[in-house]
Amino acid sequence: MNIGFIGLGVMGLPMAANLVAEGHSLRVHRVKERSRSLLDAGAIAADSPADAAAGAEVVILMLPDSPDVDAVLTGADGVLSGLAPGAIVLDMSSISPSVTRDLARRTHEAGGRYVDAPVSGGEVGAREGALTVFVGGEEADVAEVLPLLEVMGGRITHMGPVGAGQVTKVANQVIVGLTIQAVAEGLALAEASGIDPDAVRKALDGGFATSRILELHGARMAARDYTPGFRMRLHRKDLGLALDIADELEVQTPGAAAVATQMDAIIAAQGGELDHSALFRTLREETS
Numbered sequence: 149m150n151i152g153f154i155g156l157g158v159m160g161l162p163m164a165a166n167l168v169a170e171g172h173s174l175r176v177h178r179v180k181e182r183s184r185s186l187l188d189a190g191a192i193a194a195d196s197p198a199d200a201a202a203g204a205e206v207v208i209l210m211l212p213d214s215p216d217v218d219a220v221l222t223g224a225d226g227v228l229s230g231l232a233p234g235a236i237v238l239d240m241s242s243i244s245p246s247v248t249r250d251l252a253r254r255t256h257e258a259g260g261r262y263v264d265a266p267v268s269g270g271e272v273g274a275r276e277g278a279l280t281v282f283v284g285g286e287e288a289d290v291a292e293v294l295p296l297l298e299v300m301g302g303r304i305t306h307m308g309p310v311g312a313g314q315v316t317k318v319a320n321q322v323i324v325g326l327t328i329q330a331v332a333e334g335l336a337l338a339e340a341s342g343i344d345p346d347a348v349r350k351a352l353d354g355g356f357a358t359s360r361i362l363e364l365h366g367a368r369m370a371a372r373d374y375t376p377g378f379r380m381r382l383h384r385k386d387l388g389l390a391l392d393i394a395d396e397l398e399v400q401t402p403g404a405a406a407v408a409t410q411m412d413a414i415i416a417a418q419g420g421e422l423d424h425s426a427l428f429r430t431l432r433e434e435t436s
Contacts, residue, residue, distance in 0.1 A: 149206060151208060152204035153207075154177045154211065155212075156176060164183075202232075204235055207238065209240060234261065237262045242266040245389075263283060264314050267279040279300055282316035283307060321386035327361045329403075331362050374425060384412065391405060
């Protein structure tokens with residue numbers, strides 16, 4: 149397929165690379181030094197979002213936050229100004245469900261179609277083409293982009309109409325955030341008692357406490373390796389979305405609020421670019 153791809157960050161770059169390797173034609177915007185390998189593999193650099201959208205059957209967005217997606221879609225030289233009639237905007241960013249529904253409406257008014265498909269799985273999942281994908285959109289539109297999603301993801305679930313994917317991702321981020329915090333607290337207790345936290349992590353593997361988060365993020369915590377697979381500031385953004393939705397729907401989310409406060413402390417101490425497993429720092433280390 150002819151694809152426009154915008155957002156070549158930690159996860160976007162390997163996602164785009166997997167599409168190129170599968171034989172798809174990509175026009176990519178915001179190419180930096182670390183993403184020039186895409187050009188070597190055959191992708192074409194686009195001068196603007198509109199240029200990336202020119203001639204594309206699908207335009208994929210993998211951007212940090214709601215304002216970024218809004219600006220890239222609707223701003224000067226935005227995607228909607230270059231979108232071909234009937235083309236699909238496939239937003240794989242994690243943004244506000246209400247903003248998603250508004251952008252879908254504006255895309256339809258411009259003659260296009262819209263699918264939201266936020267992902268979970270971090271950089272490792274993006275590299276391996278094994279992301280978990282939560283999809284919102286019309287059945288026919290989802291079926292059309294499914295071959296692309298299958299290149300980038302392992303578990304792909306159509307959750308309902310536009311916006312349903314984003315709501316599911318918000319729920320995912322609440323569960324992931326609280327689980328990281330639980331692992332951090334358990335390993336902090338072990339370490340403070342004089343027991344190697346990595347030995348505890350391995351001992352728990354296969355028991356009732358086992359999880360992908362214990363396996364991967366527990367190892368990061370034990371090694372104090374906070375190289376970002378998913379940045380703290382982005383997870384905090386997602387928890388902000390969760391708290392906003394909870395407030396709107398009058399749902400109690402005390403755990404999410406507590407983890408958000410922990411993240412705020414790390415971000416205030418210049419830790420926003422660290423991996424979200426750095427929640428461990430607030431328990432065992434200085435946050436500066």
